[in-house]
Amino acid sequence: xxxxxxxxxxxxxxxxxxxxxxxxxxxxxxxxxxxxxxxxxxxxxxxxxxxxxxxxxxxxxxxxxxxxxxxxxxxxxxxxxxxxxxxxxxxxxxxxxxxxxxxxxxxxxxxxxxxxxxxxxxxxxxxxxxxxxxxxxxxxxxxxxxxxxxxxxxxxxxxxxxxxxxxxxxxxxxxxxxxxxxxxxxxxxxxxxxxxxxxxxxxxxxxxxxxxxxxxxxxxxxxxxxxxxxxxxxxxxxxxxxxxxxxxxxxxxxxxxxxxxxxxxxxxxxxxxxxxxxxxxxxxxxxxxxxxxxxxxxxxxxxxxxxxxxxxxxxxxxxxxxxxxxxxxxxx
Ligand SMILES: C[S@@+](CC[C@H](N)C(=O)[O-])C[C@H]1O[C@@H](n2cnc3c(N)ncnc32)[C@H](O)[C@@H]1O
Numbered sequence: 001x002x003x004x005x006x007x008x009x010x011x012x013x014x015x016x017x018x019x020x021x022x023x024x025x026x027x028x029x030x031x032x033x034x035x036x037x038x039x040x041x042x043x044x045x046x047x048x049x050x051x052x053x054x055x056x057x058x059x060x061x062x063x064x065x066x067x068x069x070x071x072x073x074x075x076x077x078x079x080x081x082x083x084x085x086x087x088x089x090x091x092x093x094x095x096x097x098x099x100x101x102x103x104x105x106x107x108x109x110x111x112x113x114x115x116x117x118x119x120x121x122x123x124x125x126x127x128x129x130x131x132x133x134x135x136x137x138x139x140x141x142x143x144x145x146x147x148x149x150x151x152x153x154x155x156x157x158x159x160x161x162x163x164x165x166x167x168x169x170x171x172x173x174x175x176x177x178x179x180x181x182x183x184x185x186x187x188x189x190x191x192x193x194x195x196x197x198x199x200x201x202x203x204x205x206x207x208x209x210x211x212x213x214x215x216x217x218x219x220x221x222x223x224x225x226x227x228x229x230x231x232x233x234x235x236x237x238x239x240x241x242x243x244x245x246x247x248x249x250x251x252x253x254x255x256x257x258x259x260x261x262x263x264x265x266x267x268x269x270x271x272x273x274x275x276x277x278x279x280x281x282x283x284x285x286x287x288x289x290x291x292x293x294x295x296x297x298x299x300x301x302x303x304x305x306x307x308x309x310x311x312x313x314x315x316x317x318x319x320x321x322x323x324x325x326x327x328x329x330x331x332x
Pocket of ligand 1 (some may be wrong): 327
């Protein structure tokens with residue numbers, strides 16, 4: 001006869017422990033007993049139901065019409081982090097209580113005296129706002145490099161509901177993560193998105209260039225044998241002269257948000273990357289906006305950058321007419 005007290009203890013333990021396990025350990029735990037298998041299946045189903053694990057406004061489910069992989073495993077952050085400040089390298093996923101244990105918007109107040117604006121309510125971003133940056137628009141219009149935007153931030157008197165913080169409230173459009181035959185996972189719109197609408201930040205770990213180079217070498221090796229889909233982006237800001245004045249490395253391979261599923265398109269795709277600077281923050285964030293109206297179900301894509309196509313690089317399956325057949329690759 002089964003002991004109901006022991007069975008209850010097993011399921012309580014399973015509920016506490018299983019959400020912390022990466023897929024191989026979850027599969028090993030599932031083989032321990034009937035009760036563990038049932039608990040592990042529930043965790044797997046909950047993970048597949050929301051890649052954003054309750055940290056965004058809407059769930060972003062995995063949909064896999066191709067094979068039996070129910071989800072892709074990674075650590076979720078709604079905004080980019082500096083690795084040393086990322087106090088977690090494991091995160092519960094697949095249970096009701098995991099939602100409370102991740103970083104959430106708005107970001108915690110760092111308590112530092114930072115530069116910012118002190119506009120009256122409703123005036124942020126206007127001509128008199130210290131956070132408005134007319135030059136950012138000018139750089140965009142000149143076509144020199146990536147466009148940039150300025151927003152209010154941690155140093156401002158306004159709160160998180162300020163109109164001039166439209167990229168700071170996380171992902172507010174419905175999305176799904178769809179498995180494809182050639183490109184692996186891909187991010188799709190799950191509702192119509194209007195031209196100019198903010199879609200998501202490309203969130204991940206901010207890396208030094210030295211660390212980015214180290215990881216690039218490692219990822220290139222793993223990717224060449226099909227063991228990894230690296231999501232390390234290098235963004236270069238240019239002066240009007242064309243010279244590079246800043247390099248930002250964002251790695252969403254292990255720690256990221258839904259943007260880590262966006263594939264590359266050689267023709268620029270339907271998303272426009274913009275560097276967003278918030279007052280009081282040292283590093284700009286890479287934010288993605290709809291470059292045109294996007295219909296429900298369409299795959300989202302952008303160009304990973306101006307790095308030259310590397311003849312020895314991975315094959316590109318974007319299918320745009322200008323595609324040279326290989327993905328842009330960084331020269332490390
Ligand atoms: C940011 S991730 C995108 C999500 C990825 N497809 C996945 O399954 O996790 C970037 C990686 O996706 C793959 N990828 C992205 N765009 C691609 C394309 N146009 N053709 C082939 N593979 C692509 C490459 O492996 C690349 O390193």
